[in-house]
Amino acid sequence: MPMLALTFDDGPDPEWTPRLLDVLCAAGARATFFPIASRAAAAPELIDQILFDGHEIGLHCDEHARHSERSIGWGRRDTARALDLLRSVGVRPRLWRTPWGDTAAWSDQVARENQLRITGWTVDTRDWRGDRAEHMFRATRDALCDGAIVLAHDGIGPGARRADARQTIEYTARVAGHAATAGLSLRTAT
Numbered sequence: 001m002p003m004l005a006l007t008f009d010d011g012p013d014p015e016w017t018p019r020l021l022d023v024l025c026a027a028g029a030r031a032t033f034f035p036i037a038s039r040a041a042a043a044p045e046l047i048d049q050i051l052f053d054g055h056e057i058g059l060h061c062d063e064h065a066r067h068s069e070r071s072i073g074w075g076r077r078d079t080a081r082a083l084d085l086l087r088s089v090g091v092r093p094r095l096w097r098t099p100w101g102d103t104a105a106w107s108d109q110v111a112r113e114n115q116l117r118i119t120g121w122t123v124d125t126r127d128w129r130g131d132r133a134e135h136m137f138r139a140t141r142d143a144l145c146d147g148a149i150v151l152a153h154d155g156i157g158p159g160a161r162r163a164d165a166r167q168t169i170e171y172t173a174r175v176a177g178h179a180a181t182a183g184l185s186l187r188t189a190t
Contacts, residue, residue, distance in 0.1 A: 001183070001184075001185045002145075002146035002147075002182075002183060002184050002185065003146065003147070003184060003185040003186070003187045004144060004145070004146070004147075004148050004150065004175070004179055004184045004185070004186055004187070005031070005032060005148070005149040005150065005186075005187055005188060005189040006024075006029060006031040006032070006150050006152065006172065006175065006186055007031060007032045007033070007034060007097070007119075007121060007149060007150060007151055007152070007189050008020065008031060008032070008033050008034070008152050008153060008154040008155075008168075009033075009034045009035075009060055009097060009151065009152075009153050009154075009155070009157065010034075010035070010036055010039075010060070010064070010153045010154070010155035010156065010157030010160075011033060011035050011036070011039060011046075011153070011154035011155035012033070012035050012039055012040060012043045012046040012047065012050070012154065012155065013039075013154055013155045013156065013165060014043060014046070015164070016154050016155070016164065016165035016166075016168070016169065017043075017046050017050070017154045017155070018046070018049070019165075019169050020154050020165070020168070020169055020172060021049060021050065021053055021055075023169055023172050023173050023176065024053065024055070024172070024176075024186075025053060026176075027173070027176035027179075027180070027186060028186075029176055029179075029186030029187075030053075030054050030055055030056070030186060030187050030188050031055050031056070031186070031188065032055065032056040032057070032058055032095065032119075032188045032189040032190070033050055033055060033056070033057050033058070033154065034057075034058045034059065034060035034095075034096075034097040035047075035057065035060055035086075035155070036060055036061060036062070036064060036155065036157070037059075037060070037061065037062045037081065037082035037083075037085035037086055038062060038085060039155060040057070040085060040086055040089055040091065041085040041086075041088055041089055044089045044090075047089045047090070047091060048089075048090070051090070051091070055188065056095070056188040056189065056190055057086070057091045057093060058093045058094070058095035058096060058097060058119065058189070059079070059082055059083065059086065059093040059095070059096040059097070059114075059116060060082070060096075060097055060098075060099065061078060061082055061098070061099050062078045062079075062081040062082040062085065063078050064099045064157055064158045065078070065099060066099060066100060066102040067098055067099075067102050067103050067104040067106070067107050068102050068103070068104045070104065071106075072104075072106035072109070072110065075104070075106055075107065075110045076110055076113070079096075079110050079114055083114065093116065094115070094116065094117060094190060095116065095117055095118075095119045095189060095190060096111055096114075096116040096117065096118050096119065097118070097119050097120070097121075098118065099157075099158075101120050101121070101151075103118065119149070119189055120149070121149045121150065121151035122143065122147075122148045122149050122150075123140050123143045123144065123148050123149065123150040123151065124140075124151050125139075125140060125150065125151060125152045125168070125171060126139075127152050127153055127162070127165070127167060127168045127171065128153055128157065128159065128160040128161065128162060129161050129162065130160075130161050130162030130163075130167065131167065132167055133167045133168075133169075133170035133171040133173075133174060134174075136167065136171045137171055137174040137175070137178075141178065144175060144178055144179070144182070144184070145182075145184075146184065149189055150175065152168050152171065152172065153165065153168060154168065
């Protein structure tokens with residue numbers, strides 16, 4: 001069956017992640033979450049719910065920094081800290097989405113050392129700007145096709161110009177409706 005992958009970065013958020021999980025559950029959708037590791041460790045009940053609902057959790061980061069501005073030593077330390085924090089809440093990630101999708105010459109090496117696969121996206125909602133759900137949907141609709149990977153955020157990360165994730169929740173509901181009409185299954189990025 002044709003599929004579309006929904007992915008969410010920078011969470012979990014105590015208010016917005018549960019609302020997003022409700023929308024995903026109502027749609028029978030599975031998604032991949034790339035949380036900031038310290039936020040994940042501080043919200044084990046949300047991580048448990050994400051996993052219980054059949055979603056996937058990948059590695060994002062401990063410190064939300066651009067790889068291209070850091071050394072391999074920093075990359076190894078940040079990855080080790082993040083993986084330790086995720087393991088503390090029962091997560092063993094296979095996928096890694098680097099902050100901003102930014103990589104350095106060393107990113108692939110650190111990924112291999114930790115048996116991770118770096119994962120990007122093909123559809124960027126730019127939801128961090130605070131655009132309305134309708135605008136984001138119109139801007140991305142033509143790209144919501146078989147094999148697409150959608151980038152959105154269930155948390156408010158560094159550089160965000162929005163106060164909440166309300167429009168992301170509404171956008172996700174619109175994408176779920178579109179997927180049902182288009183015969184697309186909403187699955188994890190793996």
